[in-house]
Amino acid sequence: MAHxxxxxxxxxxxxxxxxxxxxxxxxxxxxxPLVIYVHGGGFTSGDKSDLSPVxxxxxxxxxxxxxxxxxxxxxxxxxxxxxxxxxxxxxxxRAKAARYHLxxxxxxxxxxxxxxxxxxxxxxxxxxxxxxxxxxxxxxxGLTAVVDMFGPANLTESASGFTYSGIQDAFGRDNHxxxxxxxxxxxxxxxxxxxxxxQGTEDTKVLKSQALxxxxxxxxxxxxxxxxxxxxxxxxxxxxxxxPIEPTMRTIGNDMVGFxxxxxxxx
Numbered sequence: 001m002a003h004x005x006x007x008x009x010x011x012x013x014x015x016x017x018x019x020x021x022x023x024x025x026x027x028x029x030x031x032x033p034l035v036i037y038v039h040g041g042g043f044t045s046g047d048k049s050d051l052s053p054v055x056x057x058x059x060x061x062x063x064x065x066x067x068x069x070x071x072x073x074x075x076x077x078x079x080x081x082x083x084x085x086x087x088x089x090x091x092x093x094r095a096k097a098a099r100y101h102l103x104x105x106x107x108x109x110x111x112x113x114x115x116x117x118x119x120x121x122x123x124x125x126x127x128x129x130x131x132x133x134x135x136x137x138x139x140x141x142g143l144t145a146v147v148d149m150f151g152p153a154n155l156t157e158s159a160s161g162f163t164y165s166g167i168q169d170a171f172g173r174d175n176h177x178x179x180x181x182x183x184x185x186x187x188x189x190x191x192x193x194x195x196x197x198x199q200g201t202e203d204t205k206v207l208k209s210q211a212l213x214x215x216x217x218x219x220x221x222x223x224x225x226x227x228x229x230x231x232x233x234x235x236x237x238x239x240x241x242x243x244p245i246e247p248t249m250r251t252i253g254n255d256m257v258g259f260x261x262x263x264x265x266x267x
Contacts, residue, residue, distance in 0.1 A: 005060045008100075014088035014135050015081075019069045020048050021100060024060035032065040033106035033264060034093060036086075036143075040113025040236065042162075043074040043082055043170045052237075055110070058253030062261065065102055067093055071118075078172040079182055083131045086118050090143065091136035104139075108260045109146045112236060113161075113206065116151025117184060119143070120195060120214070124187035145194040145263040147256045148184070150206045150235060153214035155179035159207035161235075188217045194224035196259045198252060200233030202240035228255060 005022040012018050023032065037055075039046040048068040059066050071085035090107060097104040109119040125131055127142030152160035155167075156179045164174065171178045180186050195218060199211035211227060218225035230252065233245040247255070 005056065005066075013069075013092040015072055015085055017070050017072065017085055017089070018048070019067050019089060020051075022056060022060055022066040022068075023101070024063055024065065031097065031101050031103040032063065033108065033260070034065045034067060034102050035059050035260065036090065036093070036107065036109040036119070037066060037068040038071070038086055038109065038111035038115035038118045039068070040111070040115045041073075042166055043079060043114055044166075045073070046115075050112075052249065052253075054249045055253045055256070058250065058257055062257040064108075064257075064260070065100070075169045075172065079170050079178065080131055082114075083118055083121050083125075083182075084133055086122050087125075087129065087131045087141040088134050088136065090122065090141040091132070091139035094139040095136045105144075106264055107143050108263075109143050110149060110256060111146075111151060112149045113151060116148035116198075117153070117182070118151075119146040120148040120151055120153070120184035121182075121187065122146070123193040123195060124184055124189070143193050145196070145260060147196045147198060147259060148211075148214070149198040150200060150203055150211070151184070152206050153183060153210040154185045155183045157210070159209045161206040161210075185214055185217050188214070188221050188223070190221045190223065192218065192221065192223045194226075194259070194263055196226045196228065196256065198228045198230060198256075200230045200235065200237075200240075200245070202232060202234045205235035226259065228252070 039050040051068040072081040094104040111119040127140030234240040
């Protein structure tokens with residue numbers, strides 16, 4: 001059953017970008033843990049309104065606030081503008097935590113497609129990184145744990161789903177170093193925040209090998225990671241074939257909440 005949330009729409013944060021902030025109708029008196037959502041769209045499209053109501057409901061019902069971000073788009077703004085905005089949004093929300101009744105020590109994130117890539121980058125590059133430019137620099141941009149849903153992991157491989165024209169749009173040029181610096185696998189280190197990877201077995205856009213590569217690298221580093229393979233699912237939760245995706249989006253949402261809850265009890 002869907003529950004209603006209180007929402008503050010179009011809060012302006014860094015670089016004239018906006019976010020929507022949802023709060024659960026809960027009886028909690030303490031500050032709320034926060035889950036940040038980062039949309040997909042190949043860095044050239046998408047919007048904060050793309051947040052799945054199924055996931056929003058699962059997260060807010062569990063007592064979390066949710067912030068859904070817009071960020072600067074290519075080709076008008078080339079990478080790393082997008083990860084700079086995500087990092088700045090995290091710092092902005094920490095700076096405003098008291099105003100919006102948020103617990104700055106319990107910030108999580110999830111993203112779809114390049115949004116998954118961006119939340120993985122945000123987590124793996126830590127609380128202070130070369131992507132931390134602009135406002136609210138006294139605040140850290142670290143995350144407690146993230147869920148990367150079918151995000152590109154290694155842009156040097158065609159399996160990432162980035163075409164030549166997509167690379168030109170995102171980066172303004174075709175330079176191998178750009179692709180390395182935009183790839184989550186490049187930043188894997190021990191003691192990284194926990195990452196849950198969600199990947200469709202039938203995804204022909206971002207291939208399963210991308211999630212497997214990042215999962216393997218995280219395991220080798222000794223990091224806490226989980227891989228959830230969704231049967232009958234192509235890119236962006238599309239059903240492929242006659243059978244529904246398994247597990248369902250509701251179950252995926254609950255698994256995400258469970259993953260975040262486990263990290264809260266340990267932190």
